[in-house]
Amino acid sequence: MKLKSIVVYCASSFGHSDVYREQAAHAGRVMAERHIQLVYGGGKVGLMGTVANAALEAGGNVVGVIPHFLNSKEREHTGITTLITVDTMHDRKRIMNDYAEGVIALPGGFGTLEELFEMITWAQLGLHKKPVGLLNTNNFYQHLISFVDHMVAEGLLKPENRSMLLVADTIEELLDKMERYEPTAVPKWIKKDDI
Template sequence: MNKLESIVVFCASSLGNSDRYEHVAKHVGTVFAQRDIQLVYGGGKVGLMGAVANATLTAGGRVVGVIPHFLNSKEREHTGVTQLITVDTMHDRKRIMNEYADGVIALPGGFGTLEELFEMITWAQLGLHTKPVGLLNVDGYYDHLVAFIHHMVSEGLLKTENQHMLLVGSSVEELLEKMEHYQAPAVPKWIEKDEV
């Protein structure tokens, strides 16, 4: 069983059109604090990012924010977090977030959230880490993405075992349970079994 002491959350720097997204982001933060899971996130104080951070802090949890210098003015860095790390590039941001975390969860978001999620799942596919990567599918927000991933498999461009590396849950409780029981594939995809 994986011990999840620190989890990266990727999500939007806006709130979106549904109040449900903010509600779920706050619930995620509260659950993290209750389970003594440190939140690692993008360091902003606005949108879903701010909602999950504030809820974690309000419930007595620990929050590490990682934000590039050039986003400080756009996302308005959260100075109330437990630890704020300012970096030079987006790549540095993801690298440091990965170093701090035992797993990754993507909440609803846009291009940035998807880019971060898919970089983390690609690193897992390449065997660069063995951490669980989860997609919190709030009210079906990611249904089309999940369907497209199935399409990638049916077209022979993604292996089924790699598809199953992305864990999907409709609640944070369900997703955390899947992450706790996740076992990474033993062999990276480019290594033939007779080579090890």
């Protein structure tokens, strides 16, 4: 399936390694080159601003969604294609989800993880069938990936639901996986025999 719009979750800071900024910019450029609209949190700082600026410079379409109260912290990006200002974080996530056909998490902190896990949980519950991807830049998410595999080993996450989280080290590989994705997981609490 050709994806036309992807939401990207990522940090509003740069981190200690230049590789995060470089790969965020590369992700924005590649999405623009593939004619994939970038939907993101609407800020102009950190990796958020980097991915948006790179997509814009490459001729891409960028939609940002930011709550009023974050304007002073993440400083809204007024140079993007479309900026939507909302009242709450819940509104932000809902609108970002409405705009996107897929989800990618670049390196980030608590906010990035919260958004990622909400979307993968919604997929697990059968609320959407969108591909959800983790860009493992510089092995940033390696410990998280190991922990997710540990949840499977301990019987607290079904292997078929684990398979919904797509992982790649490059944006090109991740986008290819997302475009080939076919949801196969059984929504939580539904037995295969009941389908």
